[in-house]
Amino acid sequence: MKVCKFGGSSVADAAQILKVLEIVRSDAQRRVVVVSAPGKRAKGDDKVTDLLIACAREALAGRDPAAAAERVAERYESIRADLGLDEALVAALREELAARLRADRSHPGAFEDAVKALGEEFSARFCAAAFSARGLPAVYVDPKDAGMLLSEEFGSAQLLPESYDRIRAKLAPVPDVVVFPGFYGYTASGRLATFSRGGSDITGAILAAALRADVYENFTDVDAVYPVDPRLCPEATKGEGIREMTFAEMRELSYAGFAVFHDEAVMPAIRAKIPINIRNTNRPDEPGTMVLPRRRSVPGRVNGIASSGGFGALYVEKWLMNREVGFVASLLGILAREKISIECMPAGVDSVTVVFRDEQFPDAVRERVFAEIEAELHPDHMSYTRGIAFLVAVGEGMRTTVGTCLHVVTALSRAGVNLQMINQGSSELSIMFGIREVDLKPAVQALYREFFGA
Numbered sequence: 001m002k003v004c005k006f007g008g009s010s011v012a013d014a015a016q017i018l019k020v021l022e023i024v025r026s027d028a029q030r031r032v033v034v035v036s037a038p039g040k041r042a043k044g045d046d047k048v049t050d051l052l053i054a055c056a057r058e059a060l061a062g063r064d065p066a067a068a069a070e071r072v073a074e075r076y077e078s079i080r081a082d083l084g085l086d087e088a089l090v091a092a093l094r095e096e097l098a099a100r101l102r103a104d105r106s107h108p109g110a111f112e113d114a115v116k117a118l119g120e121e122f123s124a125r126f127c128a129a130a131f132s133a134r135g136l137p138a139v140y141v142d143p144k145d146a147g148m149l150l151s152e153e154f155g156s157a158q159l160l161p162e163s164y165d166r167i168r169a170k171l172a173p174v175p176d177v178v179v180f181p182g183f184y185g186y187t188a189s190g191r192l193a194t195f196s197r198g199g200s201d202i203t204g205a206i207l208a209a210a211l212r213a214d215v216y217e218n219f220t221d222v223d224a225v226y227p228v229d230p231r232l233c234p235e236a237t238k239g240e241g242i243r244e245m246t247f248a249e250m251r252e253l254s255y256a257g258f259a260v261f262h263d264e265a266v267m268p269a270i271r272a273k274i275p276i277n278i279r280n281t282n283r284p285d286e287p288g289t290m291v292l293p294r295r296r297s298v299p300g301r302v303n304g305i306a307s308s309g310g311f312g313a314l315y316v317e318k319w320l321m322n323r324e325v326g327f328v329a330s331l332l333g334i335l336a337r338e339k340i341s342i343e344c345m346p347a348g349v350d351s352v353t354v355v356f357r358d359e360q361f362p363d364a365v366r367e368r369v370f371a372e373i374e375a376e377l378h379p380d381h382m383s384y385t386r387g388i389a390f391l392v393a394v395g396e397g398m399r400t401t402v403g404t405c406l407h408v409v410t411a412l413s414r415a416g417v418n419l420q421m422i423n424q425g426s427s428e429l430s431i432m433f434g435i436r437e438v439d440l441k442p443a444v445q446a447l448y449r450e451f452f453g454a
Protein backbone atom coordinates (compact mmCIF):
# COMPACT_ATOMS: atom_id res chain seq x y z
CA MET A 1 0.00 0.00 0.00
CA LYS A 2 0.99 3.63 -0.44
CA VAL A 3 0.72 6.61 1.87
CA CYS A 4 0.44 9.87 -0.09
CA LYS A 5 0.90 13.34 1.27
CA PHE A 6 -0.35 16.41 -0.58
CA GLY A 7 1.19 19.78 0.24
CA GLY A 8 -0.51 23.17 0.54
CA SER A 9 -0.40 24.05 -3.17
CA SER A 10 -2.05 20.67 -3.98
CA VAL A 11 -5.12 21.53 -1.89
CA ALA A 12 -5.11 25.30 -2.42
CA ASP A 13 -8.48 25.37 -4.19
CA ALA A 14 -11.24 23.14 -5.56
CA ALA A 15 -9.49 22.49 -8.88
CA GLN A 16 -6.37 21.28 -7.08
CA ILE A 17 -8.40 19.05 -4.74
CA LEU A 18 -10.00 17.43 -7.79
CA LYS A 19 -6.51 16.65 -9.14
CA VAL A 20 -5.72 15.01 -5.80
CA LEU A 21 -8.90 12.94 -6.06
CA GLU A 22 -7.93 11.69 -9.53
CA ILE A 23 -4.43 10.80 -8.37
CA VAL A 24 -5.77 8.81 -5.42
CA ARG A 25 -8.48 7.15 -7.51
CA SER A 26 -6.03 6.12 -10.23
CA ASP A 27 -4.15 3.70 -7.96
CA ALA A 28 -5.93 1.34 -5.55
CA GLN A 29 -2.70 1.11 -3.52
CA ARG A 30 -3.16 4.72 -2.39
CA ARG A 31 -5.02 3.97 0.84
CA VAL A 32 -3.94 6.80 3.13
CA VAL A 33 -3.93 10.46 2.16
CA VAL A 34 -2.31 13.13 4.34
CA VAL A 35 -3.12 16.75 3.56
CA SER A 36 -1.68 20.15 4.43
CA ALA A 37 -3.76 23.29 4.89
CA PRO A 38 -4.64 25.16 1.68
CA GLY A 39 -1.54 27.00 0.47
CA LYS A 40 -1.03 29.85 -1.98
CA ARG A 41 -3.16 29.79 -5.15
CA ALA A 42 -0.79 32.20 -6.87
CA LYS A 43 2.15 34.41 -6.03
CA GLY A 44 1.21 36.95 -3.37
CA ASP A 45 -1.69 34.86 -2.03
CA ASP A 46 -1.89 33.79 1.63
CA LYS A 47 -1.39 30.35 3.10
CA VAL A 48 -4.27 29.38 5.39
CA THR A 49 -1.76 28.47 8.13
CA ASP A 50 -0.38 32.03 8.03
CA LEU A 51 -3.91 33.44 8.24
CA LEU A 52 -4.62 31.24 11.26
CA ILE A 53 -1.39 32.29 12.96
CA ALA A 54 -2.44 35.91 12.39
CA CYS A 55 -5.81 35.15 14.08
CA ALA A 56 -4.11 33.57 17.08
CA ARG A 57 -1.68 36.48 17.43
CA GLU A 58 -4.48 39.06 17.26
CA ALA A 59 -6.22 37.24 20.11
CA LEU A 60 -3.00 36.88 22.11
CA ALA A 61 -2.37 40.61 21.71
CA GLY A 62 -5.81 41.28 23.21
CA ARG A 63 -7.28 42.49 19.91
CA ASP A 64 -10.44 41.26 18.19
CA PRO A 65 -9.49 38.41 15.80
CA ALA A 66 -12.88 38.45 14.00
CA ALA A 67 -11.63 40.08 10.78
CA ALA A 68 -8.66 37.70 10.51
CA ALA A 69 -10.97 34.74 11.23
CA GLU A 70 -13.33 35.86 8.48
CA ARG A 71 -10.51 35.63 5.91
CA VAL A 72 -9.99 31.98 6.86
CA ALA A 73 -13.71 31.23 6.63
CA GLU A 74 -13.93 32.93 3.21
CA ARG A 75 -11.11 30.80 1.90
CA TYR A 76 -12.92 27.60 2.91
CA GLU A 77 -16.26 28.94 1.71
CA SER A 78 -14.91 29.39 -1.81
CA ILE A 79 -13.54 25.82 -1.82
CA ARG A 80 -16.83 24.49 -0.43
CA ALA A 81 -18.94 26.32 -3.02
CA ASP A 82 -16.73 25.21 -5.94
CA LEU A 83 -16.83 21.59 -4.79
CA GLY A 84 -20.57 21.73 -4.05
CA LEU A 85 -20.09 20.50 -0.48
CA ASP A 86 -22.50 20.87 2.43
CA GLU A 87 -22.66 24.35 4.00
CA ALA A 88 -22.50 22.68 7.41
CA LEU A 89 -18.77 22.13 6.84
CA VAL A 90 -17.97 25.84 6.78
CA ALA A 91 -20.39 26.48 9.65
CA ALA A 92 -18.47 23.90 11.69
CA LEU A 93 -15.17 25.58 10.80
CA ARG A 94 -16.44 29.01 11.89
CA GLU A 95 -17.73 27.60 15.16
CA GLU A 96 -14.57 25.66 15.96
CA LEU A 97 -12.29 28.58 15.09
CA ALA A 98 -14.32 30.96 17.26
CA ALA A 99 -14.25 28.44 20.15
CA ARG A 100 -10.48 27.96 19.92
CA LEU A 101 -9.94 31.73 19.78
CA ARG A 102 -11.96 32.06 23.00
CA ALA A 103 -10.06 29.29 24.77
CA ASP A 104 -7.58 29.65 27.63
CA ARG A 105 -4.51 31.70 26.59
CA SER A 106 -2.34 31.01 29.60
CA HIS A 107 0.05 28.98 27.44
CA PRO A 108 0.47 31.06 24.24
CA GLY A 109 2.28 28.27 22.36
CA ALA A 110 -0.47 25.72 23.03
CA PHE A 111 -3.12 28.32 22.20
CA GLU A 112 -1.49 29.16 18.86
CA ASP A 113 -1.01 25.50 17.92
CA ALA A 114 -4.70 24.71 18.54
CA VAL A 115 -5.72 27.56 16.23
CA LYS A 116 -3.20 26.95 13.46
CA ALA A 117 -3.94 23.20 13.20
CA LEU A 118 -7.47 23.98 12.02
CA GLY A 119 -6.10 24.54 8.51
CA GLU A 120 -5.13 20.87 8.19
CA GLU A 121 -8.18 19.57 10.05
CA PHE A 122 -10.66 21.22 7.70
CA SER A 123 -8.56 20.53 4.63
CA ALA A 124 -8.83 16.82 5.50
CA ARG A 125 -12.56 17.05 6.31
CA PHE A 126 -13.21 18.80 2.98
CA CYS A 127 -11.16 16.27 0.99
CA ALA A 128 -12.87 13.29 2.62
CA ALA A 129 -16.29 14.80 1.83
CA ALA A 130 -15.29 15.67 -1.76
CA PHE A 131 -13.87 12.19 -2.44
CA SER A 132 -16.94 10.43 -1.02
CA ALA A 133 -19.33 12.69 -2.95
CA ARG A 134 -17.51 11.70 -6.16
CA GLY A 135 -17.66 7.98 -5.64
CA LEU A 136 -14.43 7.30 -3.77
CA PRO A 137 -15.44 6.26 -0.24
CA ALA A 138 -13.17 8.14 2.16
CA VAL A 139 -13.15 8.85 5.88
CA TYR A 140 -11.62 11.64 7.89
CA VAL A 141 -9.53 10.30 10.78
CA ASP A 142 -8.67 12.55 13.70
CA PRO A 143 -5.05 12.35 14.96
CA LYS A 144 -6.39 12.07 18.51
CA ASP A 145 -8.41 8.95 17.70
CA ALA A 146 -5.48 7.52 15.77
CA GLY A 147 -3.14 7.87 18.76
CA MET A 148 -0.72 10.40 17.22
CA LEU A 149 1.02 11.25 20.49
CA LEU A 150 3.50 14.13 20.54
CA SER A 151 5.85 15.79 23.01
CA GLU A 152 4.79 18.99 24.80
CA GLU A 153 7.08 21.12 22.59
CA PHE A 154 4.41 23.35 21.12
CA GLY A 155 5.23 24.57 17.63
CA SER A 156 8.00 22.01 17.16
CA ALA A 157 6.69 18.82 18.76
CA GLN A 158 8.20 15.38 18.26
CA LEU A 159 6.52 12.01 17.99
CA LEU A 160 6.37 9.71 21.01
CA PRO A 161 7.44 6.26 19.75
CA GLU A 162 4.45 4.38 21.22
CA SER A 163 2.36 6.13 18.56
CA TYR A 164 3.44 3.74 15.80
CA ASP A 165 1.60 0.70 17.17
CA ARG A 166 -1.51 2.70 18.02
CA ILE A 167 -1.66 4.28 14.56
CA ARG A 168 -1.24 0.92 12.89
CA ALA A 169 -3.97 -0.67 15.00
CA LYS A 170 -6.36 2.16 14.22
CA LEU A 171 -5.71 2.74 10.51
CA ALA A 172 -4.81 -0.69 9.11
CA PRO A 173 -8.35 -2.15 9.35
CA VAL A 174 -10.12 0.87 7.76
CA PRO A 175 -11.62 -0.30 4.43
CA ASP A 176 -12.10 3.19 2.94
CA VAL A 177 -9.47 5.69 1.90
CA VAL A 178 -8.24 7.40 5.07
CA VAL A 179 -7.86 11.17 4.87
CA PHE A 180 -5.62 12.36 7.67
CA PRO A 181 -4.68 15.94 8.58
CA GLY A 182 -0.96 16.62 8.59
CA PHE A 183 1.06 18.79 10.94
CA TYR A 184 -0.37 17.98 14.39
CA GLY A 185 -1.14 15.47 17.08
CA TYR A 186 -1.87 15.49 20.79
CA THR A 187 0.25 15.47 23.92
CA ALA A 188 -0.17 12.89 26.67
CA SER A 189 -2.17 15.48 28.62
CA GLY A 190 -4.58 15.82 25.67
CA ARG A 191 -3.42 19.18 24.32
CA LEU A 192 -3.02 19.76 20.61
CA ALA A 193 0.59 20.30 19.46
CA THR A 194 2.00 20.91 15.99
CA PHE A 195 5.27 19.93 14.39
CA SER A 196 7.43 22.77 13.07
CA ARG A 197 6.33 24.58 9.90
CA GLY A 198 5.98 22.32 6.88
CA GLY A 199 5.37 19.43 9.28
CA SER A 200 2.71 17.62 7.26
CA ASP A 201 5.64 15.85 5.59
CA ILE A 202 6.46 14.42 9.02
CA THR A 203 2.90 13.17 9.53
CA GLY A 204 3.02 11.40 6.17
CA ALA A 205 6.34 9.75 6.98
CA ILE A 206 5.05 8.59 10.38
CA LEU A 207 1.93 7.04 8.87
CA ALA A 208 3.98 5.36 6.14
CA ALA A 209 6.30 3.91 8.78
CA ALA A 210 3.44 2.85 11.08
CA LEU A 211 1.61 1.10 8.23
CA ARG A 212 4.82 -0.29 6.69
CA ALA A 213 3.84 1.20 3.36
CA ASP A 214 5.63 0.10 0.20
CA VAL A 215 6.27 3.73 -0.65
CA TYR A 216 5.62 7.15 0.81
CA GLU A 217 4.52 9.47 -2.01
CA ASN A 218 5.03 13.12 -1.25
CA PHE A 219 3.12 15.23 -3.78
CA THR A 220 4.16 18.83 -4.20
CA ASP A 221 4.40 21.31 -7.07
CA VAL A 222 7.72 20.43 -8.68
CA ASP A 223 8.53 17.56 -11.05
CA ALA A 224 11.50 16.44 -9.01
CA VAL A 225 13.98 17.64 -6.45
CA TYR A 226 16.37 19.92 -8.28
CA PRO A 227 20.09 19.69 -7.61
CA VAL A 228 20.20 23.31 -6.41
CA ASP A 229 17.57 25.61 -4.93
CA PRO A 230 15.63 26.98 -7.94
CA ARG A 231 14.84 30.17 -6.02
CA LEU A 232 18.53 31.02 -6.21
CA CYS A 233 19.11 29.52 -9.64
CA PRO A 234 15.92 29.54 -11.74
CA GLU A 235 17.61 27.83 -14.69
CA ALA A 236 17.76 24.64 -12.59
CA THR A 237 14.06 24.01 -13.28
CA LYS A 238 14.85 23.69 -16.99
CA GLY A 239 17.45 21.03 -16.42
CA GLU A 240 17.16 17.49 -15.07
CA GLY A 241 15.86 16.92 -11.57
CA ILE A 242 17.51 14.36 -9.30
CA ARG A 243 16.10 10.91 -10.19
CA GLU A 244 17.47 8.99 -7.22
CA MET A 245 19.13 9.83 -3.96
CA THR A 246 19.78 8.08 -0.69
CA PHE A 247 18.11 8.88 2.63
CA ALA A 248 21.38 10.29 3.94
CA GLU A 249 21.71 12.59 0.93
CA MET A 250 18.12 13.75 1.33
CA ARG A 251 18.61 14.48 4.99
CA GLU A 252 21.70 16.59 4.27
CA LEU A 253 20.03 18.44 1.42
CA SER A 254 16.73 19.10 3.16
CA TYR A 255 18.44 20.19 6.36
CA ALA A 256 20.56 22.76 4.59
CA GLY A 257 17.99 24.69 2.66
CA PHE A 258 16.12 22.39 0.30
CA ALA A 259 12.54 23.57 0.73
CA VAL A 260 10.97 20.53 -0.95
CA PHE A 261 10.89 18.15 2.00
CA HIS A 262 10.98 18.65 5.77
CA ASP A 263 14.30 17.39 7.12
CA GLU A 264 12.68 15.77 10.17
CA ALA A 265 10.43 13.70 7.91
CA VAL A 266 13.33 11.65 6.62
CA MET A 267 13.94 9.83 9.92
CA PRO A 268 10.68 7.85 10.25
CA ALA A 269 11.10 6.67 6.65
CA ILE A 270 14.74 5.70 7.22
CA ARG A 271 13.91 3.68 10.35
CA ALA A 272 11.21 1.74 8.55
CA LYS A 273 13.24 1.64 5.27
CA ILE A 274 10.35 3.06 3.25
CA PRO A 275 11.26 4.68 -0.07
CA ILE A 276 10.06 8.25 -0.51
CA ASN A 277 8.83 9.36 -3.91
CA ILE A 278 8.62 13.14 -4.39
CA ARG A 279 6.14 13.92 -7.15
CA ASN A 280 4.15 16.70 -8.79
CA THR A 281 0.36 16.92 -8.29
CA ASN A 282 0.14 19.00 -11.47
CA ARG A 283 2.09 16.46 -13.57
CA PRO A 284 1.28 13.10 -12.00
CA ASP A 285 2.81 11.13 -14.87
CA GLU A 286 6.30 12.41 -14.06
CA PRO A 287 8.23 9.79 -12.07
CA GLY A 288 9.61 12.37 -9.62
CA THR A 289 12.56 11.77 -7.31
CA MET A 290 13.03 8.45 -5.49
CA VAL A 291 14.72 8.56 -2.10
CA LEU A 292 16.05 5.11 -1.24
CA PRO A 293 17.99 3.42 1.56
CA ARG A 294 20.82 2.78 -0.88
CA ARG A 295 21.59 3.47 -4.51
CA ARG A 296 24.37 2.72 -6.90
CA SER A 297 26.54 5.79 -6.41
CA VAL A 298 28.34 7.39 -9.30
CA PRO A 299 31.98 8.05 -8.38
CA GLY A 300 32.79 11.73 -8.18
CA ARG A 301 29.21 12.70 -8.53
CA VAL A 302 27.82 15.59 -6.49
CA ASN A 303 24.13 14.78 -6.29
CA GLY A 304 22.91 18.13 -5.05
CA ILE A 305 24.08 21.42 -3.58
CA ALA A 306 22.11 22.78 -0.65
CA SER A 307 22.41 26.39 0.36
CA SER A 308 21.19 28.51 3.19
CA GLY A 309 21.83 31.98 4.54
CA GLY A 310 21.15 33.36 8.01
CA PHE A 311 24.17 32.06 9.92
CA GLY A 312 26.56 33.79 12.28
CA ALA A 313 30.05 32.81 13.44
CA LEU A 314 31.36 33.22 16.97
CA TYR A 315 35.15 33.38 16.88
CA VAL A 316 37.18 32.79 20.06
CA GLU A 317 40.98 32.97 20.16
CA LYS A 318 43.33 32.14 22.99
CA TRP A 319 47.06 31.58 22.95
CA LEU A 320 47.87 27.91 23.79
CA MET A 321 44.20 26.94 23.61
CA ASN A 322 45.36 23.51 22.44
CA ARG A 323 46.83 22.82 25.91
CA GLU A 324 43.77 23.87 27.88
CA VAL A 325 41.76 20.70 28.46
CA GLY A 326 38.00 21.34 28.37
CA PHE A 327 38.16 24.78 26.71
CA VAL A 328 35.80 23.87 23.88
CA ALA A 329 33.54 21.91 26.24
CA SER A 330 33.13 24.99 28.45
CA LEU A 331 32.45 27.19 25.43
CA LEU A 332 29.78 24.80 24.19
CA GLY A 333 28.36 24.60 27.74
CA ILE A 334 27.84 28.37 27.74
CA LEU A 335 26.03 28.16 24.38
CA ALA A 336 23.99 25.14 25.51
CA ARG A 337 22.74 27.05 28.55
CA GLU A 338 21.34 29.63 26.10
CA LYS A 339 19.78 26.73 24.11
CA ILE A 340 21.81 27.62 21.01
CA SER A 341 21.93 24.78 18.55
CA ILE A 342 25.16 24.56 16.61
CA GLU A 343 25.80 23.82 12.93
CA CYS A 344 29.55 23.29 12.77
CA MET A 345 32.78 24.19 14.51
CA PRO A 346 35.88 24.73 12.37
CA ALA A 347 38.95 25.12 14.60
CA GLY A 348 42.59 26.19 14.40
CA VAL A 349 45.40 25.56 16.89
CA ASP A 350 44.59 28.57 19.06
CA SER A 351 41.12 29.47 17.86
CA VAL A 352 37.71 28.00 17.43
CA THR A 353 34.73 29.24 15.43
CA VAL A 354 31.24 28.14 16.35
CA VAL A 355 28.63 28.58 13.65
CA PHE A 356 24.90 28.69 14.35
CA ARG A 357 21.72 30.27 13.05
CA ASP A 358 21.92 34.00 13.68
CA GLU A 359 18.27 34.24 14.80
CA GLN A 360 19.34 32.46 18.01
CA PHE A 361 21.73 35.29 18.90
CA PRO A 362 19.88 38.58 19.45
CA ASP A 363 21.86 41.37 21.14
CA ALA A 364 20.79 40.50 24.69
CA VAL A 365 21.90 36.87 24.30
CA ARG A 366 25.14 37.94 22.64
CA GLU A 367 25.99 40.24 25.53
CA ARG A 368 25.33 37.50 28.10
CA VAL A 369 27.38 34.94 26.15
CA PHE A 370 30.30 37.33 25.69
CA ALA A 371 30.30 38.15 29.40
CA GLU A 372 30.28 34.47 30.37
CA ILE A 373 33.07 33.59 27.91
CA GLU A 374 35.14 36.48 29.28
CA ALA A 375 34.61 35.39 32.89
CA GLU A 376 35.05 31.64 32.37
CA LEU A 377 37.59 31.32 29.55
CA HIS A 378 39.57 34.60 29.50
CA PRO A 379 40.09 34.62 25.71
CA ASP A 380 42.62 36.91 23.99
CA HIS A 381 40.08 37.87 21.40
CA MET A 382 36.49 37.13 20.44
CA SER A 383 34.08 38.43 17.84
CA TYR A 384 30.78 37.60 16.21
CA THR A 385 30.08 37.94 12.47
CA ARG A 386 26.61 37.87 10.93
CA GLY A 387 25.62 37.39 7.29
CA ILE A 388 27.19 33.99 6.67
CA ALA A 389 25.77 31.47 4.24
CA PHE A 390 26.57 27.82 3.67
CA LEU A 391 26.82 25.79 0.52
CA VAL A 392 26.76 22.06 1.08
CA ALA A 393 27.86 19.75 -1.72
CA VAL A 394 26.21 16.37 -1.10
CA GLY A 395 26.89 13.05 -2.79
CA GLU A 396 27.62 9.49 -1.71
CA GLY A 397 29.96 9.26 -4.71
CA MET A 398 32.36 11.81 -3.20
CA ARG A 399 33.58 9.15 -0.77
CA THR A 400 35.36 7.24 -3.47
CA THR A 401 36.70 10.18 -5.42
CA VAL A 402 39.67 12.46 -5.04
CA GLY A 403 39.30 16.13 -5.97
CA THR A 404 35.62 17.04 -5.46
CA CYS A 405 36.61 19.81 -3.05
CA LEU A 406 39.11 21.18 -5.56
CA HIS A 407 36.42 21.14 -8.22
CA VAL A 408 34.02 23.18 -6.05
CA VAL A 409 36.72 25.58 -4.89
CA THR A 410 37.92 26.20 -8.45
CA ALA A 411 34.41 27.01 -9.65
CA LEU A 412 33.85 29.36 -6.72
CA SER A 413 37.14 31.15 -7.18
CA ARG A 414 36.37 31.65 -10.87
CA ALA A 415 33.08 33.27 -9.78
CA GLY A 416 35.04 35.57 -7.42
CA VAL A 417 33.50 34.06 -4.27
CA ASN A 418 35.67 34.22 -1.17
CA LEU A 419 35.55 31.09 1.02
CA GLN A 420 35.42 31.82 4.73
CA MET A 421 35.17 28.26 6.06
CA ILE A 422 35.35 24.67 4.88
CA ASN A 423 34.07 21.72 6.86
CA GLN A 424 34.00 18.04 5.92
CA GLY A 425 33.07 15.26 8.30
CA SER A 426 34.59 11.80 8.07
CA SER A 427 31.37 10.41 6.54
CA GLU A 428 32.57 12.21 3.35
CA LEU A 429 28.95 12.49 2.33
CA SER A 430 29.00 16.27 2.26
CA ILE A 431 31.39 19.22 2.27
CA MET A 432 30.25 22.56 3.73
CA PHE A 433 31.57 25.85 2.42
CA GLY A 434 31.00 29.03 4.43
CA ILE A 435 30.71 32.18 2.33
CA ARG A 436 29.24 35.67 2.70
CA GLU A 437 25.46 35.80 2.31
CA VAL A 438 25.77 38.37 -0.49
CA ASP A 439 27.74 35.83 -2.53
CA LEU A 440 25.14 33.07 -2.18
CA LYS A 441 23.30 33.56 -5.46
CA PRO A 442 26.34 33.87 -7.75
CA ALA A 443 27.96 30.95 -5.92
CA VAL A 444 24.96 28.63 -6.38
CA GLN A 445 24.65 29.62 -10.03
CA ALA A 446 28.35 29.01 -10.66
CA LEU A 447 28.17 25.57 -9.03
CA TYR A 448 25.02 24.63 -10.90
CA ARG A 449 26.71 25.39 -14.22
CA GLU A 450 29.86 23.58 -13.17
CA PHE A 451 28.24 20.37 -11.97
CA PHE A 452 24.86 20.14 -13.67
CA GLY A 453 24.81 22.59 -16.60
CA ALA A 454 24.38 21.39 -20.17
Ligand code: ASP
Binding pocket: 007, 008, 036, 037, 047, 049, 050, 119, 182, 183, 196, 197, 198, 199, 200, 201
Ligand atom coordinates in the same frame (compact mmCIF):
# COMPACT_ATOMS: atom_id res chain seq x y z
N1 ASP B 1 0.38 24.05 6.92
C1 ASP B 1 1.58 23.93 7.66
C2 ASP B 1 2.56 25.01 7.24
O1 ASP B 1 2.26 25.86 6.41
C3 ASP B 1 2.17 22.56 7.57
C4 ASP B 1 2.43 22.04 6.16
O2 ASP B 1 1.97 22.60 5.18
O3 ASP B 1 3.13 21.05 6.05
O4 ASP B 1 3.65 25.05 7.75
